[in-house]
Amino acid sequence: MLMVGAASAMRCWCGTGPARHKRGRVTQRARAASTQSPDGSNVLAIQRAIDAVRRRVRLQRGLSAAGYAGVAVLALAGLSIAHSRFGRAGSWTTATSWLAIALFVLLVSSALCARVSRLAAAQLIDRANQLPDLMSSAWAFAELPPERRSRFAVAAMADAAAVSGRYSAAVTLPLAWPRVIGAWPLLGVGVLALAQIPAARPAAHTPQAEPLLSEQLLSSDEIERQQRLLERDRKAHVQDASVLELDRAFEALLARVERHAIDRAQLLHELAELDMRARDAATVSAERAGELRELGRAFSSQADTRELGQALERHDLTASRSALDKLAARATPATAPHERRALDKLRAALRSGLTRAEQQRQQRMEQARRTLDSLQREREKEQPGSTGTQQAERQRALDEALRRERANRQRERELDRLERELDQAAAEKPSAPDQTQRALESASETLERMQRDRQRGRTLEGMQERIAELQQQLTDTEARADADAASTPGAPDEAQRVDVERFRAKPHERRSGNSAGDTPADDTAASGTFLPASRENAQTSAEARELKAQRISEEPGPSQAGRPERGRATRSGAADVDVSVAGVIGQGATRRSVIYDAAARGFGTLGYEKVHTDYAQHAEAELEREPLPAGYRHFVHRYFDLIQPEDTHE
């Protein structure tokens, strides 16, 4: 069927098929005339000549259309490539390709199949060959019925038929390349130049929709920069397990941000976690540095070890190692008797310094043990009604003490080993200098280890700085998102949600060791804070509120938990009425948060403004006292901004 259609189309295009339009009927009539009248052959000859020109006209039109279509296709290709290079590739490119192909086919085929009247073609022959309307008049006469043709008309047709073979279609209409083809090379060069531009790095994760402004956490440039810095740290050969672990955790977090697989609150939380871990690791390094300085002071008091002591005081580990190497050199077996004496003196000095350092260490260990014991006792005696903040503070102090204890134990082991080595060196005879040499080499290795430790501390400091930067950026982007939302009426409510609950719950979980199954509502109820629950756990929060109300009715009020100066809450006996005020959406940045405990009994007797002021001041003092990450500070400030009384809201 396709072949038949194609053949029919070809015959129609060539003008030789049984056309069904008016011209076609004339053609059939002309064929009939060729057998019935003597001038019929003239008609066919004229028609052949005219049809040849018609095909030529179509071909020329097809060429012109191809010229313009080529320009359009090249332009579309350029657009498509530009889009794939500077924008997002994908379905747009495919659609453009299809559009270009369809455009080309449509333009060319429509030009090839366009109707060309025989009279127009005959006039074209007349004009091209300077025939005074011979072919056109002859064709007009041929269209007449034979009986209506005068003898002069027939003669004119005969004339036209005679000359029709003389003027070929190629002579009549020489094919001319369309001028627009001249633009092809230019456009082609442009397209090739565009194609040479490297494509934009494909996103690892293609989101289904453009993330909301509030969900755009970090820019891709910033993520790349952080990844480069991590790579640089790795190349610095910091062979420390904790640093490498932090490194990997940081990289995984960046990958999640890049995939948009984390929201702002969670990111802040994770950054705070990382910050705390880095801070802990850095604290160990700082303490080691302090101990080295004390050791240096001890060595400085002796003339032989002064150089080593001063280097240690300056925390110049390279110089320290150099000084130690010098000492080791002096302790070689080739030394003279007076040098042996000096070496003994040096050993004595080292032992003295080590003894002093050991005493100080033992004092600190004792203090740490006492602190730990007291904290453990407090925890065992912990009241069920104590606030979550107090519990968290105690837990944090306990964690800190345990960590110090572990660090002290490690240092104790190192000092013991150093002392043993010195003892061995002191006990060995002058004839066995290699043992002394080994002892000094061991001390040198210790210093080398400390040097690595210092490098590790620098890495951790850098990581902390970067985490602080990221937290600041997140704070800034949220502020911008707020500004955008304020300028966009009807911004998505989800984007404006403040998940204060998550902020408060996560550190609590971390420090108190709560299992993952604990719900935020439980935390809220247990901690006694009036923080909002998220929508998902609204039902659980309601239950917790009931439990809380029951507990309040049985136990002293919240003001008494940890704040004896406020005393028991006064009961007014007034009929409390719960009033919910719906936020007006669409008039700027509307933040909605449900504050459950504010309506609880006991708080109703205090003015909300005073409650807010007290609580905010207390929180501010705590923030000032504790080293908190910037993201956490922001959440706390934001929380108190949101719950402040309306008259001071401005």
Added chain:
Amino acid sequence: MNDSAPHVAVDQFRTRAERVRSEVEKLVVGQRDLIDGLLTCLLARGHALLEGVPGLGKTVLVRSLASAVELSFSRIQFTPDLMPADIIGTTLIREIAGGQREFAFETGPIFANVVLADEVNRTTPKTQSALLEAMQEHSVTVAKTTHALPDPFLVLATQNPLEMEGTYPLPEAQLDRFLLKLHATFPDHTELHAILDRTTGSERPEVRAVLSRTEILDMQQIVREVAVARHVQDYAVRLLEATHRDRPGAPAMVQRYVRYGASPRGAQACLIAAKTQALLAGRYHVATEDIRRVAKPALRHRLILNFEGEAEGVSSDQVLDEIIAKLPETRG
């Protein structure tokens, strides 16, 4: 010739026309367009109005043409005191045998095959109108009796465009009867020499009759047989329509300067004159170019310019030039 093959008829037509032209050119130097125009009028059964300053050979040309064909010729010098009866003729009482008297129609000079109406604009409109019936109907009616004019009948009128004092411009109806209005142009340098050579010497060339009346009638018949394609005829129609200011597609010059466009007689004149031109060119069919060639002589006296056109000195030829330049051919 009418029954012969077309190519034979056309060849004979051209040969005869060439013979007449050669004879005329024995006396008339140059003025090729004028000669062709007169020949066209003769063969297309039309009348011609020749316009030109005195001394350009208009009268000589007409006389030469009349001499080159075996046709009767009369010349009427139009003057202000000329009466219609002086042209047409009058009824006289004359004695017949037996002493009886009867009314007899004495034909005027218009009863000739070729009538030269010299300085036709110098006579009164009354006398000018005497030509109306004769030119259109080829007959005259006197005393309730219609007298047919000899066939072929050709009026060749001349007028001087300069000396307009005491003249009576031809009315539009009269002008419309003329197939062509021909302009006698001033001869160029070479032609002037030739004129002097021919007219100031001792030998005076004689024009012989080279075409009989029958041949002329045959040729007039052949002209009517020339084929015209529809698109060519459409061009003539659109050309005529373009002379009317109220028709769509009228050029700006027409809209501005033309008061009345050409009548349908203009299109008839164009087509019949174009047919003659086609035959003279040896073709069996009329070409668009033929229409263009005869458009000005056939239409120039049929356009009536408005006051603005006349005040600005715009001629009909300028208007027609604009129309021809801007009118596209009919495309298929």
